[in-house]
Amino acid sequence: MDELLYELIQLTDEEQLILQSDKKVLKDMYTSQRNFIIESEKFLSKDKMIMVRKHTRFVDFPMHKHNYIEINYVYNGTLKQKVGKEEITLKKGELLFLNQHIEHEIDACTKDDIIINFIIQPQFFEFILSYLNSENLVSEFLISSLYNHTHNGHFLYFQVSEIEEIQELIKKMIVEIMSPSLLSDSSIKLYMGLLMVQLIKNASKAVNNKDQSLQHYIIVESLKYIDENYKQASLYELAKKLKQPHYSLSKQIKKATSYTFKELLQEKRLSKAKELFDSTKLPIVTVVEEVGYDNISYFYRIFKKKYQMTPKEYRKLE
Known part of the structure; x- marks a missing residue:
């Protein structure tokens, strides 16, 4: 038995209580x-975006949702559950991605069934999304998690137990989260990005409960365009690139994300401005220009509305 499995197979306080009670x-x-x-708040501190938790054994979990993205990973044994209307049995080395809008119920695990639950805030994936190829299951899943105002449930089931690169990446993340070091946060982000790339490469091994669509392509391309061209982005230029009428594109973006193009662009610019304030000593007026604004008063107003302080006050926090 490997050292990590030995550690994980030990009973937790919660499992001991369950065995002593009525399960x-x-x-x-x-x-x-x-x-x-x-609720993620029960497990994640405010400054953390991702953690792992061993799934509690010996008890059936009734139908439930999460307010976060969950990844079930079978480290040992199996995991039997009903996801939406589908019965799924995960085997050792397999992954199940669940967005925050889907319900599932889980059969009780035995002592040898070691399941690792990744608890992830949807915003954690924002930086990954812009680097993913448009037409793939992973970006479809992330969009449904980040921008799905219709609250449609979505899962991805990856039968990847034989893919060594994926197994190694997951194990590295588990170790980094369970035994954190100075660079663990950066390492976890790197590993998660590499995991997404590997899952895209092995998309043929995935079971998906949603169909790909033209609208998905349009929304991914719109988000990538904003991410890459925030300084000078315009709805008209984007519409031309996508060969869509600008008024139709505007409606599609609003329907899929619940935000207008202008609101998404503003969020990106403010986020970039905050990043520049954190990482550089550039004058405020220069930062304003760098993110695409020429009216400093307007920038001050929207920055304060979002962050509850002016740029000058934010700089003083450093």
């Missing part, structure tokens, strides 16, 4: 809501 989920540990929506 019911300790719901208060997972949610403060009446509906069974597992």
Whole structure:
């Protein structure tokens, strides 16, 4: 038995309580809501975007959702669950991505069933999305998680137990999160990005509960365009690139993301400005120009509205 498996197979305090009681989920540990929506706040500190948690064994988990993206990974044994209306049994080395809008219920695991749950804030994937090829299952999943105002449930099931690169990346992430060091946060982001690339390469091994569509392509390209051209981006230029009427494109973006093109562009510019304030000593007026604004008063107003302080006040926090 490898060292990590030996550590993971030990009983947690929660599992000991379950074995000593009537084998019911300790719901208060997972949610403060009446509906069974597992909350990231129960496990993630405010400064963290991702963590791993061993799935609690010996008890059936009733139908529930999460307010985060979850990845189930079978380190040992199996995991049987009902996802939406589909019965899925994950085997050792397999992955299941669940967005925050899908319900699932899980059969009780035995002692030898070691399941690792990645608990991830959807925003963690924003920086990854812009680097992904447009037409793939992973970017479709991320869009449905980040910008899905219709709350459609979506999962991706990857049968990748034989792909050594994927298994190694996941194990490295588990170790970094369970035994953090100075560079763990940076390492985890790197590993997660590499994992997404590997999953795209092995898309043929994925089961998906949503179909690809032209609209998906249009939305991914729109987000990539904003990310790469935020300084001078315009809806008209984007519409020309995508060969879409600008008024139709505007409606599609709004429908898919619940934000207008202008709002998405503003979010990107403000995020970039904050990044420049954090990483450079550029004068405020230069930062304003760098992110595409020529009206400094307007920039001050929207920056303060988003971050509850002026750029000058934000700089003083450093």
